Amino acid sequence: MTTAFSQINMAKSQQIYTTFVNGRVITKQIYDIYQHAFIDSPLYTELYSHLEHFTLLYQHIGYNLNFNVEGEFFYISRSEAEEDADTNATKIQAMLLIIARYWVDKGFDLDDLATPVIGLGRTALDEIAEQAIYKDIRQALGMETWDKAITYLADRNFLYPCGDKHYVLSSAGMHFLNLHVEKYSEEMAQ
CATH class of the missing domain: 1.10.10 (Arc Repressor Mutant, subunit A)
Known part of the structure; x- marks a missing residue:
């Protein structure tokens, strides 16, 4: 080479x-x-x-x-x-975890977040924005609105827009979600 x-x-x-x-x-x-x-x-x-x-x-x-x-x-x-202490990484992971928690609480399969025809749509975004616990987390991260939080993820290629207020997680976004699911599963098995 x-x-x-x-x-x-x-x-x-x-x-x-x-x-x-x-x-x-x-x-x-x-x-x-x-x-x-x-x-x-x-x-x-x-x-x-x-x-x-x-x-x-x-x-x-x-x-x-x-x-x-x-x-x-x-x-x-x-x-x-330095990477472990990076505030950008913290914001990204926290917002991805909010999405994952909402998705799992609804009984959906996390893999659907990476499927363009399903993905994260307007209804899901509106419901996430309405929940007080997610609002508190978003504010603690310094994100003014949920739309700005989604834009933050999209600007860093952790999710991609695939329609009006419709997003699909990238392989990087899914990787971080899967890491946290795996870590959680290991902790629950102990």
Whole structure:
């Protein structure tokens, strides 16, 4: 695998950097609202195809390029210790857990959140916004409204819009939900 800069698509490399420094993840697939389907992400493909190059590039500028195999996404971090204390990560995880708790309480399968024809719709968003416990959590996270919380998740590629007030979780969003479900299951088994 070559690491020569001339072999790397400069425009994609710049888009990758911009995506990462804006606190976003790059997932293997993105939701295309016009095709109404998940499609392969050209940024993910570029990263994966030139992994050695991008790993070294981000090391040179003080970051770690991280690849999450299960969730099929890339992200950057300064160090594992800093990442644990990151307020953005806390906000993302808390909001995803609110969505998951609401979904499970309704008796739905969590995997449906990653299915575009089902996903997280207007009714669910309105019901979440009305519940006092979720409102308290959202406010404690510093989110003014539930719409802003959803936009926060969408801006970071943890969910994608797939219609008017209709969203589908990305592989990164589902990965975090599944990690928490697994952790909860292990704790309950003890």
